Amino acid sequence: MRGVRIALAMLCLAILASPAAADRAGPLADRIERARAAYMYYSLGRLMETRGLYAEALVQFRRAASLEPGTCELKVAVARALLGARRLDEAEKAVAEALLRCPGDAEATATYARILLTRGEPAKAEVALRSTMEGAARSPDEIADLLADALTAQGRIEAVAELYGERAAADTLSGRTAYLHARSLIALGRLDEAAVELERSRRLAPENRATVAALGRLLATLGRSSEAVPLLESLASGSDATAPEIAALARAYVDLDRSADAVASVEDAIAQRGETPELLAALGGTLYDLGDSDAAIDVHEKILSDHPDFVPALNFIAYTLADEGRDLERALDYARKAVALDPESGRVRDTLGWTYYVLGRYEDAERELAAAVATGVREAVIYEHLGDARSALGDTEGAAAAWRAALEIEPDRESTIERLESVAPGDDLPAAEPRTGGGR
Numbered sequence: 001m002r003g004v005r006i007a008l009a010m011l012c013l014a015i016l017a018s019p020a021a022a023d024r025a026g027p028l029a030d031r032i033e034r035a036r037a038a039y040m041y042y043s044l045g046r047l048m049e050t051r052g053l054y055a056e057a058l059v060q061f062r063r064a065a066s067l068e069p070g071t072c073e074l075k076v077a078v079a080r081a082l083l084g085a086r087r088l089d090e091a092e093k094a095v096a097e098a099l100l101r102c103p104g105d106a107e108a109t110a111t112y113a114r115i116l117l118t119r120g121e122p123a124k125a126e127v128a129l130r131s132t133m134e135g136a137a138r139s140p141d142e143i144a145d146l147l148a149d150a151l152t153a154q155g156r157i158e159a160v161a162e163l164y165g166e167r168a169a170a171d172t173l174s175g176r177t178a179y180l181h182a183r184s185l186i187a188l189g190r191l192d193e194a195a196v197e198l199e200r201s202r203r204l205a206p207e208n209r210a211t212v213a214a215l216g217r218l219l220a221t222l223g224r225s226s227e228a229v230p231l232l233e234s235l236a237s238g239s240d241a242t243a244p245e246i247a248a249l250a251r252a253y254v255d256l257d258r259s260a261d262a263v264a265s266v267e268d269a270i271a272q273r274g275e276t277p278e279l280l281a282a283l284g285g286t287l288y289d290l291g292d293s294d295a296a297i298d299v300h301e302k303i304l305s306d307h308p309d310f311v312p313a314l315n316f317i318a319y320t321l322a323d324e325g326r327d328l329e330r331a332l333d334y335a336r337k338a339v340a341l342d343p344e345s346g347r348v349r350d351t352l353g354w355t356y357y358v359l360g361r362y363e364d365a366e367r368e369l370a371a372a373v374a375t376g377v378r379e380a381v382i383y384e385h386l387g388d389a390r391s392a393l394g395d396t397e398g399a400a401a402a403w404r405a406a407l408e409i410e411p412d413r414e415s416t417i418e419r420l421e422s423v424a425p426g427d428d429l430p431a432a433e434p435r436t437g438g439g440r
Contacts, residue, residue, distance in 0.1 A: 038067040038074070045077060054084035072102035079111050083118065091115050104132055106140050113146045122153035138170060141177075148180070155376055160184040168197070175205030182214065189378035189409045191222055209235070217248040225252035236265060243269075243278030250286040262286050277303045277310045284316065293320055314338040315351050322355040331355050339368075346377025354385050357392070365389040373402075380410035387419060400424045 045060030058081035065074040075098035082091035092115050098108040109132040116125035129147040133139040144167060151159045164181035171177055182197035198215040205211060216231035232249035235241050246269045253262035266283045273279065284299035297320060300313040307313070314334045321331035335352040342348050353368030366389040372382050387402035400423050406416045 034067045038064040038071075041067070042074060042077065045081070049077075049081060049084065052084070054081045057081045058085065070101070072098050072105055072108065075101065076105070076108045076111055079108075079115075083111065083115055086118075088115055088119060106132060106143055110140075110142050110146055113143075113150065117146070117149060117153065120153075122150040125150040126154070138167070145180075148184075157184060157187045157376065161188055161190075173204060175201040175203075175208060175211065178204065179208065179211050179214070186214075186218065187378065189380075191218060194218060195222060195224075209240075213242070213245055217244065220248040220252040220255070223255060225255040228252045229256070236269070241269065243276065243282050246279065247282035247285055250282060251289055254286065254289040259290050262290065277307050277313065281310075281312050281316070284313075288316075288320065293324065296320065309341055311338050311342045311345070311348065314341070315345075315348050318355060319351040322351065322358045325358055328355065328359055332359065344375060346372040346375035346382060347379070349375065350377070350379075350382045350385060353389065357385065357389050362389055362392040366393060378409055380406040380413050380416065382406075383409065384413070384416050384419070387416075391419070391423070396423050 041060045041064035045057040045064065048054075048057035048060060058078065061074060061077040061081055065071070065078055068074055075094060079091045079094035079098060082088075082094055092112070095108055095112045095115065098105065099112065102108060109128055113125040113129050116122070116128065126147060129143055129150060132143055133147070144163060148160045148163055151157070151163070161181065161184035164177060164184055168174070168177045168181045178197045178201035182194040182201065185191070185194035185197060195215070195218050198211060198218060201208065201211045202215055212231055213235055216228050216235065219225070219228035220232065229249065229252050232245055232252060235245045236249050246266055250262040250265050253259070253265060263283075263286060266279065266286050270276075270279050270283065280299055280303050284296040284303075287293075287299060288296035297317055300316050303310050303313040304317075315338045318331045318335035318338060321327045322335070332352075332355050335348075335355045338345075338348045339352050349368050349372035353365045353372060356362070356365035356368060366386070369382065369386040369389050373386055383402045383406035387399040387406065390396075390402060391399035400420060403416050403420045407413060407420070410416070
């Protein structure tokens with residue numbers, strides 16, 4: 001921050017100290033002086049923009065644009081500052097002027113797409129971005145990332161995976177693209193493929209912490225705990241380790257029958273950073289993995305005593321109680337509260353639906369579980385639950401379709417295979433119902 005202040009001061013002094021154009025001789029010198037002043041105003045605006053001072057940046061960009069009125073870069077800068085200040089109508093007008101003067105300009109297109117995404121118009125943003133990408137050997141990363149945002153906003157995660165898959169194939173040496181491709185594959189539940197891409201990304205960019213974290217957590221999820229532990233341990237030893245990383249390390253220790261290490265890894269983090277809700281939830285999850293559900297529930301209740309709206313704790317307690325078939329009214333109360341706080345979470349909706357199912361309220365269960373699937377969540381257990389609810393309602397074909405969808409995500413899931421065989425033995429199975437993209 002101190003460096004930014006010094007740079008701002010130096011730029012201000014340079015602008016104030018620059019000779020007046022009237023003291024220069026000739027039109028060429030005048031143009032040079034205007035360009036010099038415009039550059040300094042623009043540079044000052046950029047520094048302000050990086051600090052989130054959009055109104056102040058706008059003043060500087062407009063000063064620069066008044067000196068060099070035909071420059072696309074300055075028109076786009078004005079539009080960016082207006083967008084940052086949430087003056088969307090003015091921003092759209094400014095960027096339209098830039099695009100009229102410089103059709104296909106990548107920065108102008110990116111700014112226009114951001115305006116449309118801010119307005120909640122991802123389909124229009126997609127059209128604008130694709131028109132810029134057409135014919136280009138390789139579009140800038142910024143354009144591709146914004147297109148991925150537009151597709152994600154429309155629930156088209158498969159299209160995101162295709163986009164980054166094509167870019168990864170075209171540039172096999174980009175660790176960044178491999179990482180983004182892996183993230184989209186994780187969202188689709190294609191975990192083994194994602195692990196391959198993350199391993200490639202790590203080879204290409206070994207210092208990228210995000211890649212190491214994603215790979216460590218994914219390997220733990222896949223049960224490849226002996227591979228996950230070294231990666232997660234390297235992260236947990238740092239001061240910037242996150243609660244999900246610590247929780248993943250603990251799960252990997254549990255999987256390797258290192259229960260003492262599992263508990264110690266979370267307790268050490270709590271000792272260093274305090275009893276945050278996230279770390280306490282990691283401790284509770286570890287205790288549950290070790291078979292002590294009562295202790296796990298107690299830890300999550302401790303979270304709620306100080307943070308009554310912490311959705312992960314509400315959801316954990318509700319699901320654990322429902323899954324164990326006890327204290328169901330309490331489970332229902334917590335599940336309803338969690339859904340009210342986070343209605344777009346497929347996992348939270350699943351908990352409420354499963355609680356209804358255990359209570360024998362099958363119509364309510366089917367409604368909530370269908371809503372969970374509609375969020376785009378990609379977890380086999382949720383589709384299995386939906387099939388159970390439909391089966392209980394006598395909808396055998398609907399149940400089989402949901403179970404088939406579960407097996408597409410997790411082909412070796414024995415509990416789902418048994419359910420399918422009970423209603424549709426052999427190959428006479430209905431096709432899986434269409435699903436939207438998404439995931440967590």
